[in-house]
Amino acid sequence: MLETITSGFNKARDRFQGRIELTEGNIEDALKDIRLSLLDADVNLNVVKGFISRVKDKAIGEVVDTRVTHKGKKLKVAPGDHFINICYEELVALMGPVDTSFTFGKRPVSAIMLLGLQGCGKTTTAGKLAGYLRGKNKKPLLVAADIYRPAAVEQLRVISESLGIPFFSVKDALPPVICKRALDHAKEIGCDVAIFDTAGRLAIDDTLMTELEHIVTATQPENTLLVCDAMIGQDAVKTADEFNRRLNISGFIMTKLDGDARGGAALSIKEVTGRPIKFLGTGEAMDRLEEFRPEGLASRILGFGDVVGLMKDFEEVVDEKKAEEDARRMLKGQFTLDDFLEQIQAIKKMGSLQDLVEKIPFFSRLAGNATVDDREVIKVEAIIHSMTKAERMNPDILNDSRKKRIARGCGRTIKDLNEILKRFKTMRDVMKNMGRSGLLSRMASGISHLPGVGNADISGMGNMMGSSMPMSTFNAPPRELSSAQKKKNKEKRKQQKQSRKKSRKK
Numbered sequence: 015m016l017e018t019i020t021s022g023f024n025k026a027r028d029r030f031q032g033r034i035e036l037t038e039g040n041i042e043d044a045l046k047d048i049r050l051s052l053l054d055a056d057v058n059l060n061v062v063k064g065f066i067s068r069v070k071d072k073a074i075g076e077v078v079d080t081r082v083t084h085k086g087k088k089l090k091v092a093p094g095d096h097f098i099n100i101c102y103e104e105l106v107a108l109m110g111p112v113d114t115s116f117t118f119g120k121r122p123v124s125a126i127m128l129l130g131l132q133g134c135g136k137t138t139t140a141g142k143l144a145g146y147l148r149g150k151n152k153k154p155l156l157v158a159a160d161i162y163r164p165a166a167v168e169q170l171r172v173i174s175e176s177l178g179i180p181f182f183s184v185k186d187a188l189p190p191v192i193c194k195r196a197l198d199h200a201k202e203i204g205c206d207v208a209i210f211d212t213a214g215r216l217a218i219d220d221t222l223m224t225e226l227e228h229i230v231t232a233t234q235p236e237n238t239l240l241v242c243d244a245m246i247g248q249d250a251v252k253t254a255d256e257f258n259r260r261l262n263i264s265g266f267i268m269t270k271l272d273g274d275a276r277g278g279a280a281l282s283i284k285e286v287t288g289r290p291i292k293f294l295g296t297g298e299a300m301d302r303l304e305e306f307r308p309e310g311l312a313s314r315i316l317g318f319g320d321v322v323g324l325m326k327d328f329e330e331v332v333d334e335k336k337a338e339e340d341a342r343r344m345l346k347g348q349f350t351l352d353d354f355l356e357q358i359q360a361i362k363k364m365g366s367l368q369d370l371v372e373k374i375p376f377f378s379r380l381a382g383n384a385t386v387d388d389r390e391v392i393k394v395e396a397i398i399h400s401m402t403k404a405e406r407m408n409p410d411i412l413n414d415s416r417k418k419r420i421a422r423g424c425g426r427t428i429k430d431l432n433e434i435l436k437r438f439k440t441m442r443d444v445m446k447n448m449g450r451s452g453l454l455s456r457m458a459s460g461i462s463h464l465p466g467v468g469n470a471d472i473s474g475m476g477n478m479m480g481s482s483m484p485m486s487t488f489n490a491p492p493r494e495l496s497s498a499q500k501k502k503n504k505e506k507r508k509q510q511k512q513s514r515k516k517s518r519k520k
Contacts, residue, residue, distance in 0.1 A: 019281070022051020023101060023316050030094025041073050044097060056247030056278030061285045065104055072100045098316060105312035108281060113265065113290040114305040116147075117236040118207070123155075123200040125193070125208050125235035128267075129226060129257055132214035134243040135269040137166060139295055140211040141173035142303035143267075146293075147207055148179065155205040157196040158183040159229070160213040170211055177300060180205055189213065189225055190232040197233060210235070218253060223260050230261060238263045239292065242279060244271040250279035251286050258287045268306070269295035280311065349442040351406040355398045358391055393426060397434050400424040409435055 026044035045066050052062045073096075118124040126143065130136045137160070144154040156174045158181070160166040167183050174181035180203060182196045193210050200208045212229065215222045230238070240263045242250045257263055268280055271294055284291055291306045398406060400423035405412060412420075412435070421428045 018055040019051050019057075019315050022048045022054075023098070025051075026101075027094055027098055030097060036073055036097060038074055041070060041097070045070060048101070052278075052281070055281075058248065058251055058278070058282035058286055061108070061282045064285070065108060068104050069100055072104075073097055102312050102316055105281075105315060106308045108308075109284055109291065109306075109311060110308035111290070112306060112308055114292050117264070119236045123197050123206055123208055124237070125197065125210065125233050126237040126239060127193075127210045127212060127226075127229065127233070127235040128239055128241055129212055129261065129263065130214050130241035131218070131243070131253060132163065132216055134214065134241045135295060136160075136214060136241045137169050137173065137211050138298065139241050139267055139269060139303070140170060140209050141177060141179075141300050142295060143293075144174075144179045144209055145177055145300050146303050147209075148177075152207050153205045154207045154209055155180045155182055155196065155200040155203070157193060157208050157210045159189040159192050159196075159210045161187075161189060161192075162213045166211070166213075173300070182208075190228040193229050194232045218256050226261060237265075239265055239267055240289075241267045241269060241295075242283065244268050244279045247278050248282075251282045254283050254287050254289075258289060263287075263289055265290045265292040267291075267293045267295060267303075271296060349438075351398050351401065351409055351438060354438050354441065355395065355406075358394055393430060394434055396424040397426055397431055409438065 025047040029040060029044045029047070048069075049062060049066050052065070053059070116124075116126065128136050128140055128143075140156055144156055147154045156170055156179055158167040158170045160170075171181050171183070180200075182192075182199050184192045184195055187195075189212060193208075196208050196210070200206070210229065210233070212226060213222065229235075238261055240254055240257050242254060244250065246253075254263075254266065266283055266289060268283075268291055271280060280291065283289075291308075294304050294306050296302045296304065397420065400420045401409075405416060405420075417428050417431055421431055
């Protein structure tokens, strides 16, 4: 996601390697890389000009203090870090401020009207939004107001049934009439929010806009959200500008951003229209609608991942009490293949693996252009499900005969099985060592100074990396050893080394 933009910022960062100061010359070189990547990503030209100008004004003449204090420790900071931090702040300002709120009126049933061109994902988004609102203790009603696209009404009906959310449609009626009747029906059945899935066209035309204006007149919706397909780039911004001019929209829901390497619409749309991005739709699953956080997206663009977003995803799929009990056991080395399978299944619920790993700090820079294949998860599940309960509890009993049986049962090779066992044993050893050394706490604190990641943000880092065990479990700082104790430990290690040498000679 957004690889084109990220590559430009990575090149800019690399230009400051070995530099000891910010000068007009090296700033101009870095800005050129960023400018080209933004334009290549289909960001609006005026938005690019404004962004580059603001970054340049802040960077030139910046007094860079290369030694800063963080948590009482002296740290050395390169001038390039200051430049990237300026870029981060400007990216956040460009896409923010955040506003994921809805307006709910005094009348018994509030209305949310979804607009957009055909194919942008309105119907799927209507279902996702209904599920989101139900999670906020609202009682939504899905309203099929797209009477033109073949099977649009049936598609929304299927979505409503899968979610267990009420559905409303009227045969042989015009959309303004359908939406008006839907408000009365919602009141009758005890729903307090009606979501209108309206019709779209392949392109904006006056007939479409007039019909939408009639719906607005008939229902007076408190919220008018434009669903935008991020993959159409500049056209998404032009569409948004025209819809906003005619219908005065409340905000945007960006879809298919996870499938777009450019992402120009996400960076342009708020600046051009002045309306906020409220949600991002990622993937087809009904729970893949996330509140838009400009800090998180800016952090991912710069290659720092999105720890806060990762934690939000994790908290949605984890039973905190059970996970805490599991984590305490795992950190003692009591980790089975059943636990391994549970971890994998929890990760699957969080969405696409590629989207997940991109939220891990520095993954993009460490992995380059490597991608993560979701099919690997299916392979692991098949292999573990082919084992007996005893084998999952104690994989050390797996001999050649058992391995052959498991491989035949799941249609995989023994090599595949051995790879899974190797990963499992590595993870078991890592978990055990984390419990002994307090490594987890140090890993979390090491990222706390990244853009968009504060102390409050990493309070759940232990939960994510240690299966939801509270950070307080790991927060005890390592003891500072006395000189005498250090000397004693050194002698002990020396004796152990000599003992091992003697053993080998025997």
